[in-house]
Ligand SMILES: *[C@@H]1O[C@H](CO)[C@@H](O)[C@H](O)[C@H]1NC(C)=O
């Protein structure tokens with residue numbers, strides 16, 4: 409629901425110079441090695457690619473936490489190679505143009521540059537696996553990739569973004585049998601889930617089914633028309649108990665609810 413925190417490990421050669429990464433392999437020219445340095449807290453060197461275009465040779469270096477602390481999107485650096493003198497690496501600022509139109513984007517923490525692949529036909533692909541977009545209060549983390557031209561321009565951005573579903577039907581199927589204890593944890597789960605939803609007749613609708621020994625409709629998809637009312641009703645749900653756990657029947661009952669035609673349906677069991 410919310411974007412996950414980046415689960416990136418520290419590169420194996422902890423130190424921030426890229427040459428150390430290369431030194432794990434043994435065909436590196438140790439005498440004339442080049443070192444490219446960048447901020448270790450940005451994970452500079454997380455990805456490395458050799459690259460060549462009309463201007464000459466480069467090493468591309470991904471830095472998936474670049475932009476700290478305010479604007480941590482990640483980015484890719486180009487580091488010139490074989491120009492005779494040691495020139496500094498230059499940040500490409502690719503996230504600015506890595507964009508999908510008509511969605512509310514969450515680029516912060518998207519770890520751009522965590523994936524870096526050169527294209528044999530020229531240019532390269534750089535991705536931010538934790539790119540997300542927002543629909544109402546919900547974040548959908550899809551990831552994004554930028555197709556970058558040989559001249560370091562973003563020519564295309566690719567992400568599996570869908571139009572924000574204006575209608576979504578969700579039936580939550582609660583296990584209320586005796587084995588569930590304490591019930592407070594179920595209520596907390598419901599609060600946490602429901603308070604982020606935009607519930608209404610034209611938006612998300614939520615129904616709740618509880619099962620144990622018997623199956624109970626706590627409320628139907630169209631019973632309540634606002635997030636507040638659904639939250640109140642969810643907090644009033646008491647554990648029905650029962651020595652049997654009729655999971656299949658509970659899910660089957662949810663499946664038979666009157667879903668709105670055209671609304672993508674979701675059922676979740678807790
Ligand atoms: C963060 O970066 C984006 C472009 O990547 C820019 O439009 C925005 O102004 C920046 N925000 C801050 C607070 O620097």
Ligand SMILES: *[C@@H]1O[C@H](CO)[C@@H](O)[C@H](O)[C@H]1NC(C)=O
Nearest residue numbers: 507508509510511569570571
């Ligand atoms: C974005 O939205 C505008 C206005 O709703 C529309 O004219 C345009 O075609 C949309 N662009 C894309 C790429 O969907």
Ligand SMILES: *[C@@H]1O[C@H](CO)[C@@H](O)[C@H](O)[C@H]1NC(C)=O
Nearest residue numbers: 411412413480514515516517
């Ligand atoms: C990005 O990460 C920082 C540090 O972990 C966190 O404080 C911030 O809320 C995150 N931003 C988003 C939009 O997830």
Ligand SMILES: *[C@@H]1O[C@H](CO)[C@@H](O)[C@H](O)[C@H]1NC(C)=O
Nearest residue numbers: 500501502504505560561562
């Ligand atoms: C981003 O797009 C603008 C407008 O097309 C262009 O001037 C700029 O060079 C681009 N920057 C990158 C890093 O692609």
Ligand SMILES: *[C@@H]1O[C@H](CO)[C@@H](O)[C@H](O)[C@H]1NC(C)=O
Nearest residue numbers: 620621622623648649650651
């Ligand atoms: C389940 O339904 C039966 C028949 O209506 C009833 O006798 C029983 O008490 C119910 N069990 C629970 C736990 O509510």
